[in-house]
Amino acid sequence: MRSTVLAYVIATVGLIMLLFGVWGFIVLNNAEIEVALTDEAIVVGLIGGGFAMIGVAQALRLLLVLVRNTIRR
Numbered sequence: 342m343r344s345t346v347l348a349y350v351i352a353t354v355g356l357i358m359l360l361f362g363v364w365g366f367i368v369l370n371n372a373e374i375e376v377a378l379t380d381e382a383i384v385v386g387l388i389g390g391g392f393a394m395i396g397v398a399q400a401l402r403l404l405l406v407l408v409r410n411t412i413r414r
Contacts, residue, residue, distance in 0.1 A: 348401040355394030362387030 365384040369376050 344401065344405050348398045348405065351401065352395055352398035355391045355396075355398060357391075358387055358394060359391030362389075362391055 362384050365387060369380060369384060
C-alpha cells in the first residue's frame with residue numbers, strides 16, 4: 342500500500358515539474374528582454390525531469406503489479 346502511494350506521489354511531483362517547466366517556457370517566450378541560454382536550459386531540465394519522474398512512477402507501479410501477481414501464485 343505504501344509503495345502505491347509513493348508511486349502516485351512521484352507521479353504528482355513529476356506532473357508539477359512538467360507544468361512548471363511548460364509555464365517557464367511560456368514566460369521565457371513572452372519575455373521582451375534577451376533571455377540567456379542558461380535560463381532556457383533550466384526550463385528544458387525541468388520538463389525532462391518531470392517526464393523522468395513520471396516514467397519512474399509508472400515503472401514502480403508496473404513493478405508492484407508484477408510482484409503482486411507473482412506472490413499470489
